[in-house]
Amino acid sequence: MSTTRSYPPPGEPGPEAGGGASARTSPHPPGAGQVRRLHLVGVSGAVPRSRDFTRQALTDWGWLPAAGADRRAAAEDVLLVVSELVTNACLHAEGPEELRVSFVGKVLRLEVVDLGAGTPAPRTPHRAGRPGGHGMFIVQRLCLDWGVVRDEAGEGKTVWAELAAPA
DSSP states (O other), X not given: OEEOOOOOOSSOOOOOSSSSOEEEEEEOSTTSOEXXXXXXXXXXXXXXXXXXXXXXXXXXXXXXXXXXXXXXHHHHHHHHHHHHHHHHHHHHSSSEEEEEEEEETTEEEEEEEEOOOOOOOOOSSOOTTSSXXXXXXXXXXXXXXXXXXXXXXXXXXXXXXXXXXXX
């Protein structure tokens, strides 16, 4: 189910000096989880770089290496959703600015910040077997919830998605 409710990001985005990709870990108070950020302004290979960055976060948080099929499937779902969100920003929003990955409690939250004006939505009707248009349908099916938060200045948005941690 998609929503466009106002849902504040777990970390405040701050302007970064310089271009290119840089990774940063922002610790939160104990028990509040943590946020990892990957800056993607002007970076080529944003999708594989985002997947690698997320895979490392999942490893650090104990999701990987996965002990069983359910844990492995949960990690693969996260990587697929990252790919879809970043790909959408590349194709429809002049490229992603930042990927945020946070893990709080039993929920993993993905956020992709871009400067696009459009609003992502699953293509209706969904046409299985036809090329293109499956990204947000996949996000909708795999996630607990997802939505869009518009930048207050009207210069872009954050597309977020939340997935459950493996049992």
